[in-house]
Amino acid sequence: MSKQQWMPVAPGVWRLTVGSPQGLTPLSWIGASPRTEALERLPQNPPPFDFSEIGLDENGSRGFVLSFPLDAEEKLYGTGLQFMRMNQRGRTRYLRVNSDPKQDTGESHAPVPFYASDRGYGVLVDSAAIVTMHLGSTMKRGDARDGQVRDRNERKGWKATLVSPRAEIVLPADGADVYVFAGPTLGEAVCRYNLFCGGGALPPKWGLGFWHRVPTLYSDSEALEEALEFRKRDYPCDVVGLEPGWHSKSYPVTYEWDKTRFPDPARFVREMDEHGFRINLWEHPYVSPDSELYAELEPLSGSHTVWGGLAPDYTVPEAAALYKEQHDKRHVEIGVSGYKLDECDGSELTNNAWMFPAHAAFPSGHDGERMRQLYGLLFQKMTDDLFRSHNRRTYGLIRASNAAASPMPYVLYSDLYDHRQFIRALGNASFSGLLWTPEVRKAKSAEDWVRRMQSVCFSPLAMLNAWGDGTKPWSYSEVEPIIRHYIKLRMRLLPYLYTAFARYKEEGVPPFRAMPLVMSREEIARAEAGGTVAGEGDILNTTDAAYGKRTSREWDDQYMVGDELLVAPLFEGESERNVLLPPGIWYGFETGDRYEGGRIVRVSADLAHIPVFVRDGAIIPTIPAAPRAPRKGETTPLQFVHFGTADGVGRLYDDDGETLDCERGAKGWWTAAVSRTPNGGYDARLSGPDDAAFAYGPVSWKLAQTSLPAE
Amino acid sequence: MSKQQWMPVAPGVWRLTVGSPQGLTPLSWIGASPRTEALERLPQNPPPFDFSEIGLDENGSRGFVLSFPLDAEEKLYGTGLQFMRMNQRGRTRYLRVNSDPKQDTGESHAPVPFYASDRGYGVLVDSAAIVTMHLGSTMKRGDARDGQVRDRNERKGWKATLVSPRAEIVLPADGADVYVFAGPTLGEAVCRYNLFCGGGALPPKWGLGFWHRVPTLYSDSEALEEALEFRKRDYPCDVVGLEPGWHSKSYPVTYEWDKTRFPDPARFVREMDEHGFRINLWEHPYVSPDSELYAELEPLSGSHTVWGGLAPDYTVPEAAALYKEQHDKRHVEIGVSGYKLDECDGSELTNNAWMFPAHAAFPSGHDGERMRQLYGLLFQKMTDDLFRSHNRRTYGLIRASNAAASPMPYVLYSDLYDHRQFIRALGNASFSGLLWTPEVRKAKSAEDWVRRMQSVCFSPLAMLNAWGDGTKPWSYSEVEPIIRHYIKLRMRLLPYLYTAFARYKEEGVPPFRAMPLVMSREEIARAEAGGTVAGEGDILNTTDAAYGKRTSREWDDQYMVGDELLVAPLFEGESERNVLLPPGIWYGFETGDRYEGGRIVRVSADLAHIPVFVRDGAIIPTIPAAPRAPRKGETTPLQFVHFGTADGVGRLYDDDGETLDCERGAKGWWTAAVSRTPNGGYDARLSGPDDAAFAYGPVSWKLAQTSLPAE
Missing domain, CATH: 2.60.40.1180 (Golgi alpha-mannosidase II)
Structure with a gap:
């Protein structure tokens, strides 16, 4: 066990550099500054163990092995988007990106090498390589004598899995930077991780409205017609997503509009916008030989292709510049609101053929394994930068992520479709700085349909993804009113949701927990x-x-x-x-x-x-359910609903809802307070800055409610 | 691409040493001599490509990558015990040992780094490390221009997986010996692989009878009673398997008899033998702190324990000697016939905690990953050596295997239980020098029961494994006669099956294909x-x-x-x-x-x-369906059944059925020939050595049958 130099690097955050880590890592790629002030406001307790209790074996047969002491009862959460369980204690997590994570191995769309303990601390390995975390799943020789060994013949007390006193983390051969985050609680350890990564993402307001993806191969007029159906049928909708078919070629893709289906994309995007719809574009990373980018990207791409398309090395600045310039000109400048970045985790579905292999070589020198682990992060950062350069916020979908992603305005999704796993993923995402949507595609029955639509309306991104099946919110006519009700309920809760996301951004507190x-x-x-x-x-x-x-x-x-x-x-x-x-x-x-x-x-x-x-005592800010979210400059009536009989304090955040001006101060935090008066009545007050953006008015109150009043 | 020195090492076998491979490999551990004479009798064609077409990239970012050219239509088989598909072309095979291979990744109980092509050649990587074989699942930049790229938007002709012109094999960082086996057919390439590994396994005759495993925690008298039920009810049975409960402690195990349930093991084994039953013992690799072996094995074991038991390093000769001595004294000397070697692939079932990790350290210096990949082979070889030292053949069950295993008298099994996968595995095993049993445990219905029992009777090991459920062949009374019929049919076919295995041993031809x-x-x-x-x-x-x-x-x-x-x-x-x-x-x-x-x-x-x-023309040697297989020295009537109207030639192998004397010449091959005579009758002749062991008599013939005659 060798001597370790754990250095304080931010309030309540310590770093150990093991070995000589090389190149690309999640933190270095995202490059966000820690939110130091917010970190300072958290309690400044040390972790619940002494740093001297952390073991480092540099002579293991497999490279570096770090070990952290574990309590017998300790539970460990995180390690990215895990579908199969919440508490990862007792499991080995093989943190490899995998588009088809059907088994409980740790493989994931978002294999984040971060876990947090209910003893109140977190551990991050900042590496693009595959990290294996044995989270109390290994026993060593000395441990065998501790009385846990029981005779299965005699049945009583035999356990399939013994309780290990340590977590063992196998680091990449070149080493890695490892971080410890203090608590003192689990929740504060997670907030600290998010703040260290730069805080959470704050979507534009329209991102929190309802999303609908139209079927593949739809034309501009079909998309518009389907969008207008939402208005006719009184279903709110903010974003329409286009699926394969808008590119001139797809699988692999050109990123250029198909001239037949979309003869005038700028006019189409404008027209949709006039009706209150933002356009989101599906794409994947593999560049078609027919793309205008192909010739220039070819020498900047990996040795291997996917579906015959290039896998560009976007860690090379010229490659990233080519991608951004083209996307800017073809999409962002004409008003496209964001992307669905598909298949950046490969599309294995039990077939590795749909991703470049780990031995692929890239011009930057990064190997295929690391490039693959971080491919999702590369696109998140490039596109976020692109929208930022226009002082616009984006919000989109991503199928692969990793550490340091909390500031990225992207929500994970999957081709898997188990409703229970989808809900588990919603919670599990919150331990690792991730967001997840339990998107709805189709259903086995009207009941399944309703249950899925209800839960997606209480998620970071409320979306019906009809690309393959063409379902609409009104597809099951017998339950139409229920679906409409919950989409509208989400619209009413927008100020509440938006405030929760603002806390994510500024305080690191996950909006869904x-x-x-x-x-x-x-x-x-x-x-x-x-x-x-x-x-x-x-x-x-x-x-x-x-x-x-x-x-x-x-x-x-x-x-x-x-x-x-x-x-x-x-x-x-x-x-x-x-x-x-x-x-x-x-x-x-x-x-x-x-x-x-x-x-x-x-x-x-x-x-x-x-x-x-x-x-009891909650104060929920609500607005009327409009067909779409309020836009910059629009004013909307606001109603604070106070529940129960207890005194309460609720917060409200607001800004223009669309730009990054909030990062330069154009924002405000208000406090709504309700307290009982001596005569049995209530005193309700709203306080906050006078000079800040406040898009709401008039403000009304409903006090001492036991349920949400009808609009 | 660097220059390669492919050296001829046996008839139709070439070797290339890449890098400086270190230590333990499947071929070196098993250490069998190639059957050179049989290899010489195969056609001596070169492989269907020039060795100069094989690429070797020593500068890849991931170590050595070998690439072999592939035809557009070429199909590739093998890579061990694959449950999900037969043709592996187009797939990446990640050849890691895995006890719970539920996804089609290549992971397997027996991840053999060998494949054979229907163009008539085979490729083996002799390594204990994990080998990844991209069997036509990778496309490189030049390939994208070959016209396969189609527009999925236009649907027609779009393929999820393009046809790659190469197989890419990622070798371990230290390199490996790679072998190419000539055909000229797929079948001959596989035979050549088996012969190079030392030929196939020939079980003792009793191994081809029916097997029954009694429930866990059975005592000696319960096991005997259940065995005698087979005799009473007229079901043949040769082997009774004991499950957890015969050890004094299990999970982890002692390898010592439990004194309560088995007070006099020698007498029990003898008594069972007198009734015609051999005893097979379940065990696993993890040594209980209560085992007499513990103290001596502890310093010879890995850093990590499993279920609190030691994971000994049996590549250290003293450790292997301790295991053998104890097993000899406690089991082999008193007449135990063999083992079921469980959990040598870990018992992950989605939890890596039930195996030592890849970073475990072992006294020999082999790392946990390599030790784990070969753990099943270690036990096969140790136990086979032990029985050989008594001039006895064994036949048993193993849950993990690897390359070079064809001479090992072991049959693979799994905790998975899909009947279709079980049949697929039976065929797939034949491409990689493996044997597999679709063991029956329980059934969803009488129909499922019958279908499973029928197919297991036509497999390398016909077994009902009742350890957990206590099913008996007569459990479904409504279908009892069907089950009895097929067990008896297997007994009638013993000379045919035994001859097929003798061809496996001597000619490398898999008995089940x-x-x-x-x-x-x-x-x-x-x-x-x-x-x-x-x-x-x-x-x-x-x-x-x-x-x-x-x-x-x-x-x-x-x-x-x-x-x-x-x-x-x-x-x-x-x-x-x-x-x-x-x-x-x-x-x-x-x-x-x-x-x-x-x-x-x-x-x-x-x-x-x-x-x-x-x-048509087949000549099948049959014997009466006895309660057990013939023993050494017993003589059994033999009937050759000739089918149809064509002339035919059938072969018959025989020896004492129990010892290794056959390897020293005490054996014989006979030929049964039937030919049409000019007058419309048949001429039937048996020819062969007069002086060799021949346990059959009298010999009779049934000619021109269209179905198997009743006994």
């Missing part, structure tokens, strides 16, 4: 002790469960939206479920039912409702 | 052209098949047993299917129906029958 970021280990344990919840158990000796079957209950099927709302989706086939409520009094957001929190409650809901809960 | 080893590419194409078979197609632009859905028909659901029988299993829910018949006339083995081969035929079968076909 998994339960362990909200409740402590002890609070969860107390709540579980009070109710009837399936615990963990091992079923031994059947061929269906040769190694024991764990039936642990993770609260990975519910999450918080901002500080005040808790969403507990129902899934096809369900009409009731258990919900873990944090301490305090809660109300059914639409039902008005009152619940004692700090326990597990059983709730039921008909198909027309998704269980959502609001905290 | 996938169709491409039997029919040429042209024969298969002609047969498909004659019938109605679903071809390949791409369905584009639906979210269920975003990258096109291939509907190719691989004939991976049928296989040959020896040269004369073709087995086409039915699966639950089916009563008919298509069968690809090689050219010539065929008969339903039990139905007598006549078929024209060289085409696809549609066959139906009731639940009582599995479709099996026999070649």
